[in-house]
Amino acid sequence: MTIALELQATSKRQWSAGWPLPQTSRGLKVIEQLTAARGTNSLRPALGVLEVSNIWAPQADAVLFNGDCMTLLRDIPDESVQLIISSPPYNIGKSYEKRSPLASYLEWQSEVLRECARVLQPGGSIAWQVGNYVHNGEVIPLDALFWPILHDLGLISRNRIIWTFDHGLHATKRFSGRHETVLWFTKGTEYQFDVDPIRVPQKYPNKRYFKGPRKGELSCNPNGKNPGDVWVIPNVKNNHPEKTNHPCSFPIELAERLVLSMSRPGDVVLDPFGGVGSTVVASVLHSRHGVMAELDEEYIKIATDRLARAQEGTLLARPMGKPIYSAPTVGVFG
Numbered sequence: 001m002t003i004a005l006e007l008q009a010t011s012k013r014q015w016s017a018g019w020p021l022p023q024t025s026r027g028l029k030v031i032e033q034l035t036a037a038r039g040t041n042s043l044r045p046a047l048g049v050l051e052v053s054n055i056w057a058p059q060a061d062a063v064l065f066n067g068d069c070m071t072l073l074r075d076i077p078d079e080s081v082q083l084i085i086s087s088p089p090y091n092i093g094k095s096y097e098k099r100s101p102l103a104s105y106l107e108w109q110s111e112v113l114r115e116c117a118r119v120l121q122p123g124g125s126i127a128w129q130v131g132n133y134v135h136n137g138e139v140i141p142l143d144a145l146f147w148p149i150l151h152d153l154g155l156i157s158r159n160r161i162i163w164t165f166d167h168g169l170h171a172t173k174r175f176s177g178r179h180e181t182v183l184w185f186t187k188g189t190e191y192q193f194d195v196d197p198i199r200v201p202q203k204y205p206n207k208r209y210f211k212g213p214r215k216g217e218l219s220c221n222p223n224g225k226n227p228g229d230v231w232v233i234p235n236v237k238n239n240h241p242e243k244t245n246h247p248c249s250f251p252i253e254l255a256e257r258l259v260l261s262m263s264r265p266g267d268v269v270l271d272p273f274g275g276v277g278s279t280v281v282a283s284v285l286h287s288r289h290g291v292m293a294e295l296d297e298e299y300i301k302i303a304t305d306r307l308a309r310a311q312e313g314t315l316l317a318r319p320m321g322k323p324i325y326s327a328p329t330v331g332v333f334g
């Protein structure tokens with residue numbers, strides 16, 4: 001069934017017009033214009049009417065399937081998804097999961113990933129975002145366990161991205177955890193990757209060749225640099241504009257980086273553990289089809305509300321590239 005969201009739209013796809021970065025060599029000016037266009041305001045412009053389905057429907061702008069991801073995955077034909085972004089349950093006893101022995105958790109995740117590999121089209125990507133599994137105080141980084149699973153499915157490893165942030169529990173018997181990872185694998189050796197839409201400002205944008213035939217010309221890409229494989233993006237805690245009832249949604253800007261670099265407009269982007277729809281929202285903001293499964297009806301309602309807000313222009317989503325707040329160094333640190 002396809003439903004129209006209740007909130008009414010004003011105009012269509014304004015946000016995507018600002019992205020991706022224009023291909024240009026006008027240097028610094030471009031970065032300045034982009035920063036101004038992105039702004040520091042978290043309100044995203046209206047997208048216009050979105051078609052939303054609650055079952056697999058590749059033509060819909062968004063699919064919000066309320067049920068087990070394996071049920072949705074089995075409905076998706078072979079090789080019909082360009083990008084899969086997901087953060088599965090970590091098996092650590094969060095409100096939405098039942099803790100099970102590590103071996104059975106990994107067996108279940110392997111089944112899900114086997115289906116993901118089947119629905120992925122050649123040249124497509126899987127970005128699997130995980131943290132740590134903790135058992136009797138022992139910390140087991142889940143990416144170490146997921147890497148062989150993805151590799152054994154015939155997928156090819158491209159990056160292990162470190163996502164780092166400043167907020168979280170303060171540990172007393174070890175260093176406080178301040179990073180998680182994104183494992184990026186592709187299906188095949190030829191794959192979609194475009195760094196231009198996600199370039200970040202150069203550290204020394206005015207640096208020029210000081211000798212040789214290009215003396216005086218800018219020595220770095222004036223459109224910005226590759227963001228690298230360590231991403232500093234605030235996690236969604238209480239004062240984050242994207243905070244909902246979900247205990248661990250990832251930030252929309254994390255998904256946006258993946259969507260913009262690993263898919264094209266019109267592609268299908270899937271999140272089998274969709275939560276409150278961060279991947280789907282990031283996808284529709286950039287004219288991709290966003291598809292997700294989520295067991296919890298409450299989270300589906302929140303995802304629906306976020307899409308309705310994206311439609312009408314009242315969605316709060318931290319802008320990509322907004323500078324990170326840093327506390328002034330005063331007092332004992334000064």
Ligand SMILES: C[S@@+](CC[C@H](N)C(=O)[O-])C[C@H]1O[C@@H](n2cnc3c(N)ncnc32)[C@H](O)[C@@H]1O
Nearest residue numbers: 068069096249250273274275276277278294295
């Ligand atoms: C780590 S959270 C993902 C949050 C998501 N990335 C976001 O930004 O909102 C994992 C989600 O998977 C859901 N989940 C757990 N088992 C599931 C299953 N078998 N099928 C679909 N969703 C499931 C949980 O309810 C939870 O919301």
